[in-house]
Amino acid sequence: MFSHFHRITKAAVFIICVFLAVIFTSLAFPTFERVHWYRQIIMTLSEPPQKVLSWMGNSVTDIWRHYISLVDASKENDLIKVQLAEANRKLIECEEIKKENTNLHELLAMSATLKLNGTGAHVVASNVLAEFKVLTIDKGYKDGIRKNMVVIGPGGIVGRIGQVASGEATVLLISDPNSAVDVLVQRSGARAILVGTSTSSELKPFFSLSRLEYLRKTSDIKNGDVIITSGLDKLFPPGVPVGTANNVELTTTNIFKAADVVPFVDLSQVRDVFVLK
């Protein structure tokens, strides 16, 4: 009896010692990269049944989720489609707002530089006749808009106010045949008249040009020169950017020089403008 008890005690002590040895070993190498051998054994042994059980569990769940429990899936799908469409719409709206915000920032910065007050307006329509270059804005007489007020866009001059209705007004663009602005070449100070129609690139789509005329033959002007308003016509304030000179040439009469002007504001695409008061 005693010897039997003694054998059990010895076995228990042996097991406890092995167990403690294992614990101490694992504590002694906490940063060992691979798992210890005893854990490796357990993991190796437990892996097959785990896989089987997991596969069975997943299969049952899959069958339940994809074949049995589909009561609201169609409705949910429709809802998600609607939400996706709404999210896409909001994204487009955000892009538009961002663009508008950038334009308005530019307009405000420009009016601050020119030390002039004014009011912002949106372009609501364009002219239906190809002969004229006219826009309609959503501000009119009741908003303080008056004939001949100067209109600027993001980057430069757009034109001046033409006819004024109660809630809207037309803007005569600088590319209109009836437009004439007294301008200067910023670099040299050479003076000229900016008229509406350019003879060269009118048929190019989405491309509005103006033309510099009455530049003296000796005027210092070259391609790429920046053109600004002179203020001498007593209509447009001085120093407003207009565009850049291109295709500088002598006129057929050999008395004056002429040049195309590419406006800083894309007149065919402008959507937000600032009317100076």
Added chain:
Amino acid sequence: MKRLLLIIIWALFWLVLESTWLNSFPTNSIRLDMVFVSVLAIGFISEIESGLLPAFVMGIIADAFSPAPFGTLTFIYIAAYWVVRFATSAIYLRSYVARFVWTAAASIGAIWLKAALFALFFKNPQFLAIALWRFLPQAAWNGALGIIVIPFFKWYISLSWDKIFKEEGLVLK
């Protein structure tokens, strides 16, 4: 009266589109001018007396949308209407050829007449220069439009509530 109402709706619809979404279609200088082509369509399909009033009304509506002096387009549209009336009664051409040729010819006349009037009103010869480089492509474009638009416009102004709402194949005893 119903026909005139349909024509007014048609003119307003196209002028609103042309002043917004279709403003640069097909280019900045060659424009979609559905109202003008429709006036010519009336010249093709109506008797002289019944077509004059619609042409006049469309001219007035177009004038309201245009920055040109009021009445200019009305005058030009009525002149173009008379040209088409005269041409189609004097010279016979096959239908689609006639539609192209007379629409293009009337467009050329209208563009130059407009240019001359604007040059005179604004004392600005630039309008003649503009007409010089755009009259051919615009006339060709209008002519091509005429081939399609004229038959469609003919169908459109013949619409009635019965045609729109009556079920096809329904026979009333």
